[in-house]
Amino acid sequence: MSQTKPELRVVTYMCPTHPVQLYELILEVLEEALNCHTTLQYESRSPGPFPDRPDPFSANKVDLAFMAASAYMSIRENKNAALELLPVTPVFAHQINVENKPGYFSDIIVHSDKKAHNVNTLLDLRGCNFAYSDEESLSGSKIVLRTLKEKGENASFFGSLLRSGSHLASAQMVLSKQAEWAAVDSTTLLYSKNHMYDGGKDIITLETLGRLPPYPIVVNTNLPGEIKESVVHALLHIHEKPEWKNKFAKFGIIKFEHNSDAVYDGPAAQVWAISGEKLNI
Structure with a gap:
């Protein structure tokens, strides 16, 4: 038995x-x-x-x-x-987690074409279409709102808002140019780029926000x-x-x-x- x-x-x-x-x-x-x-x-x-x-x-x-x-x-x-x-x-x-501490980050990503048009910082994205996973996400939404508030901005900063349903979907929307930028969980980006077309080389991390819990x-x-x-x-x-x-x-x-x-x-x-x-x- x-x-x-x-x-x-x-x-x-x-x-x-x-x-x-x-x-x-x-x-x-x-x-x-x-x-x-x-x-x-x-x-x-x-x-x-x-x-x-x-x-x-x-x-x-x-x-x-x-x-x-x-x-x-x-x-x-x-x-x-x-x-x-x-x-x-x-x-x-993560490239900025040099001390190998717990926690994760929010990566602000754009398509490489956007970077070529003199978009170099988060504030350069005013009025651009934004993809996010959901409103309760710390990395996909809340830390973006907090960062913009600290820079004197508010929700009028965004162009069209595109709720993707997941960080993976947000990254894919940027890659396919359905969205001009997104805030995604850094751990999602780390793994998923390996399985995207050309290794996701057209996705550029503009800034990194956090550390999140x-x-x-x-x-x-x-x-x-x-x-x-x-x-x-x-x-x-x-x-x-x-x-x-x-x-x-x-x-x-x-x-x-x-x-x-x-x-x-x-x-x-x-x-x-x-x-x-x-x-x-």
């Missing part, structure tokens, strides 16, 4: 910002380290649990989840006691403590094994690092606080 293994029920809300293969790889690591089975749910319609539906953590349908920082900060604001932050997060490569990994509070600790230990030590390190490098992940609730306060909360300001006026 085969041995019955425990099952870890996982959901990712991070696709298509990240490829689902990244989360399949993480589950491979956890299955090996915890000697368990895993199941992966893929939810691309929301950056976190749907606020108008029964909470999957309270209903005990999910053990572990990957979600957007904006979704986690909303959950914190609503004080959902059915989940907690797991103290670990991925560290992604790390991607939260959350767990059901009912999950046994030893399982939580084992998950954290397994992820923190991935970079010590060359075979795993090389596989994660394909997705731009350098390592996993410690995380805490404190990083979602301060500057991160200030970006989140722009919830009252909208792209259109």
Whole structure:
């Protein structure tokens, strides 16, 4: 008789910002380290649990989840006691992340043709058509609004507003010239350019905004403590094994690092606080 293994029920809300293969790889690591089975749910319609539906953590349908920082900060604001932050997060490569710290950035991108017409800074994009993933995205919308506000601008800065539905779609709209510029999650751009025509060489990063708070990994509070600790230990030590390190490098992940609730306060909360300001006026 085969041995019955425990099952870890996982959901990712991070696709298509990240490829689902990244989360399949993480589950491979956890299955090996915890000697368990895993199941992966893929939810691309929301950056976190749907606020108008029964909470999957309270209903005990999910053990572990990957979600957007904006979704986690909303959950914190609503004080959902059915989940907690797991103290670990991925560290992604970026040209300005020279210290290899957790967090990510918002890349302001244009087509190379735009760069050739003397567009050199964010302010040169006044009146241009803007693609964004959704209004609640920290990297796709909120940090852009905050940056423009700091420069004395407001929502009248934008030309046409094109809601793409995802960072990947925003990048593709710039590449195909459907949009003149976009703000995209830097980790999306890092991976997706490798799969675009000519390696996405016609997409130019004009400026980089941030650092934004790390991607939260959350767990059901009912999950046994030893399982939580084992998950954290397994992820923190991935970079010590060359075979795993090389596989994660394909997705731009350098390592996993410690995380805490404190990083979602301060500057991160200030970006989140722009919830009252909208792209259109």
